[in-house]
Amino acid sequence: MLPVCLLLAAVCLQGSLLQEAGTRDQRKPFFERFRRLEEQFRRFQEVTLLRLQGIAGNYNISYNIDTRFRLLAEQYDTVAAALNASHAALREDLGSLKTWMKKLQRRTKKLASKLSSLAESLSESRHTADLTALRASRNTLQKELESLREASRSQGTKLEALEQQLKNTWTIGVTQYGCSYVMFLWRGRGARRLVHRHNARMSSSLMCSGQAVTVAFSLPSPVCNVDSMLLFPSASTENFATFGQGFQTGLHELSVCSWVSTHARSLGTILSYATEENDNKLVLHGRNTAALASIHFVIGDPAFRELPVGQLLDGGWHHMCVIWSSIQGKYWFYVDRRLASTGSKFQEGYEIPPGGSLVLGQEQDVVGGGFDPSEAFVGRLSGFAIWNRTLMPGEVSSIAIGKGLPRGTILRLADVSSLNGSVQKVNCTCLEHCL
DSSP states (O other): OOHHHHHHHHHHHHHHHHHHTTTTTTTTTHHHHHHHHHHHHHHHHHHHHHHHHHHHHHHHHHHHHHHHHHHHHHHHHHHHHHHHHHHHHHHHHHHHHHHHHHHHHHHHHHHHHHHHHHHHHHHHHHHHHHHHHHHHHHHOOOOOHHHHHHHHHHHHEEEEEEHHHHHHHHHHHHTTTHHHHHHHHHHHHHHHHHHHHHHOOOOOOEEEEEEEEEEEOOOOOOOOOOOOEEOOOOOOOEEEEESOOOOSSSSSSSEEEEEEEOOOOOOOOOOEEOOOTTTTTTTOOOTTTOOEEEEEESSSSSSSSEEEGGGGGGEEEEEEEEEEEEEEEEEEEEEEEEEEEEEEESSSOOOOSSSEEEESSSOOTTTOOOOGGGGGEEEEEEEEEEEESOOOOOHHHHHHHHSOOSSEEEEEEGEEEETTTTEEEEEEBBGGOOO
């Protein structure tokens, strides 16, 4: 508005100047002044125009700056909207990624469980195949062992029958036919071969004087290789022997053999093996208040079997062997080389654990103690030994006739660590010297 006003003022001034032109001649000094004033006004007008142009230019610059700021604001709003949109899209993408990750984790877990189940099924199938093969081989071995045992028993029976036949032949021959005929038979190669084949420990001493003929068989050879003897003099709870260490490994098979001599009314306890879990893991014991002619063979209380021991109570030396197999679930009891008792379905698959306390002469109600005098052993033990396998009948016979102990003993009398009470140890090589 300011430039317009200035222009109007300039026009008005020019009009007034034109009106006063007629009187110019009259007032020359006035005109001179007016001319100077006009020139000054023109210069003022030029300066004003210049100033107005500068102001207008500045105004245009500020207007352009506002426009630019407005454009920048609009661009910022656009960029912010775009950023918000991209942020929202990114959130959606992250949410979908999380969902897919969860699904992937679930699928991975399912795949891992399937793989583990497949691995387990494969291992179970392999173990099943291995177990089947092992069971088949075990059954085959059991059948072979049974056949070998039966053959050994039948051979032992034949041996006893042949020995008895030889004795009867000697007696009948000497009685009916005389000394010369019997000597002739004895020199025959068939009789010598028969005696050698069955290892008959028998010799003949024939004395012929006129019509009197007598036959005398030599006494059995002395039983040696018994190592030593333990004497339990009385039924006191203080009389017992212990081993420094029990069984070092678990036992699935067991053989216990010993020479026994007792004048007591009952056999009492030969051995007891106790652990913290059970005080009757392995026991051979009897009581003087129970059946006197039997003892209990206990493996893993309360499972037990009764063994007949009446022939052991005559005060003489007798050899006994108790054999058990967890694989077959069977047991055998030998007295003086003969099978006195046997049975099956006895603790099949059971394992006698290691690390227990093994005591001779007393029955343990707690580990290493809890003895009862009515269950104590009174008598003599010699050649005591334990194996971690089942002995064959031939091996039992070889021990009973003094040929020494078979391989594989895990405990012997030499391994006894302490003698308690009045128990005495006697070193004797042959049984006849163990007095």
